[in-house]
Amino acid sequence: MAAIFKWNIMKKITIAIDGYSSCGKSTMAKDLAREIGYIYIDSGAMYRAVTLYCLDNNLFTEEGIDTESLKKAMPDIRISFLLDKDTQRPITCLNGQPVEDRIRSMEVSSRVSPVAALDFVREALVKQQQEMGKAKGIVMDGRDIGTVVFPDAELKIFVTASAEIRAQRRYDELKAKGQDASYEDILNNVKERDYIDQNRAVSPLRQAEDAILLDNSQLTIEEQKRWLAEQFQRVVHG
Numbered sequence: 001m002a003a004i005f006k007w008n009i010m011k012k013i014t015i016a017i018d019g020y021s022s023c024g025k026s027t028m029a030k031d032l033a034r035e036i037g038y039i040y041i042d043s044g045a046m047y048r049a050v051t052l053y054c055l056d057n058n059l060f061t062e063e064g065i066d067t068e069s070l071k072k073a074m075p076d077i078r079i080s081f082l083l084d085k086d087t088q089r090p091i092t093c094l095n096g097q098p099v100e101d102r103i104r105s106m107e108v109s110s111r112v113s114p115v116a117a118l119d120f121v122r123e124a125l126v127k128q129q130q131e132m133g134k135a136k137g138i139v140m141d142g143r144d145i146g147t148v149v150f151p152d153a154e155l156k157i158f159v160t161a162s163a164e165i166r167a168q169r170r171y172d173e174l175k176a177k178g179q180d181a182s183y184e185d186i187l188n189n190v191k192e193r194d195y196i197d198q199n200r201a202v203s204p205l206r207q208a209e210d211a212i213l214l215d216n217s218q219l220t221i222e223e224q225k226r227w228l229a230e231q232f233q234r235v236v237h238g
């Protein structure tokens, strides 16, 4: 009996959290990983880092992305994560250089979608993500984690909230940072990103058949945290 109990405590699983943009996936994934001592990987940050590489190396041309040069460069693009000792937040590094702030800029945000739609970019990043999750004990968030990266993940969550609520949250966030923002513009951007994510040819955003749907439109962060912790306990302890 004691042995089984111990095995349950030790058993590491893989947790895939997918969903729409700006629905708080990263916050919930990061918090859960910290609480249960798992590695947290923000797969969106990896697509953002490749986009930053393209910007820094002039791979965005008048005609679009210089895919030939990017394809050649892919083996030399190394993405890693450091943990900030003070904030306990992950810092994304591109070829050893911390780029966390730069990958969150509007310049990167507005160019990342076409980069994330390139099949050879996805192939390379999915491979790296699967390598990172080999030993389990990982929480990864993104768009295709439960469907493509870890189809065998023991716990899969698909997060959504209404476009209006997500836009309002983004608006409040920007206002709190003292940045000028138009609710209408943000709402249009949220809807546009939903459309691109759901309709791209390679790995479009969709809920895995065995994922649990979480609509957090009416949940506080605390309620959402509790809900997720319950799902984890249920899978690990049965």
Ligand code: DC
Pocket: 021, 043, 044, 045, 047, 048, 112, 113, 116, 117, 141, 142, 143, 144, 145, 197
């Ligand atoms: O979650 P995010 O906004 O940081 O994601 C940035 C971009 O990368 C966004 O266009 C969606 C895309 N993405 C993806 O295609 N697959 C993933 N697993 C994660 C993000």
